[in-house]
Amino acid sequence: MRTKGLRVTNPRRDILRIAWSSPEHFTADEMYVWVLEDDADASRATVYRTLALLAQADFLATMNDGKGTVLYEKQLSSDDHHDHMICVACRKIIEFVSHDIERIQDEVAARHSFKLQNHTLRLEGLCVDCK
Amino acid sequence: MRTKGLRVTNPRRDILRIAWSSPEHFTADEMYVWVLEDDADASRATVYRTLALLAQADFLATMNDGKGTVLYEKQLSSDDHHDHMICVACRKIIEFVSHDIERIQDEVAARHSFKLQNHTLRLEGLCVDCK
DNA sequence: ATCCTTGCAAAGCTTTTGCAGGAGA
């Protein structure tokens, strides 16, 4: 964090630790609840500010659920990209990686002279348990 | 609409007409502004309720912008699926279709025994004008 | 006649912001 010019503070340490120890995708408000449960040190405003900051600094990734809420998740390295399948019945999230899709995305972008920085792919449907 | 058990009312007619005549993606609130400019007949609450309804009935499609806001767009037929590139600088939206990507998605879903119903793919980056 | 829709206004949520005090480098 220091290499990115960000100060290391208790709220930032706590939030990053909780985010990294969570296997799940979470909203800002869920993180705030975890912070409270953990007796950690951050107000609601700071949680919102810090998550946005950590996402911008590439410590967290963001995605949308189907309905417009921003979800955060830990990002272990900046190459750690994966996509999501979401079960519309139980809301379970399955992660997957497809290099083929990424390759085609690059081709599509190139065809439009578009400089690709990021992508989000979400597949919705029924998981094996809910079918 | 009647075939789907929905009543045909002035607000619904007006909103659908405006949505169909718009080339753009829009938020519920933008639609409300258009309704006012058009001297059309719908309150803000009705715009929200109607857009959700029309999307559910497959007259409109939904997508997210990068930051969690739901955007609507007209859906000419239920096969009319396309994906989006969004320029992070000027927010321009470029639509594209890739059957290759759709095919690979089907394969990925099948590999996880996932019954695919819908998908969203958003590419973010810089468009040709902003590069 | 029945019951679905609407408008209004209020409430509900989530997220952002101004400002003064406090902490990191």
Add this chain to the structure above:
DNA sequence: TCTCCTGCAAAAGCTTTGCAAGGAT
């Protein structure tokens, strides 16, 4: 010391909802 960061509380959006009146079938 000099900024940057935080907490608080208020505000700012955006979206939903209860209820009574009105409209579609």
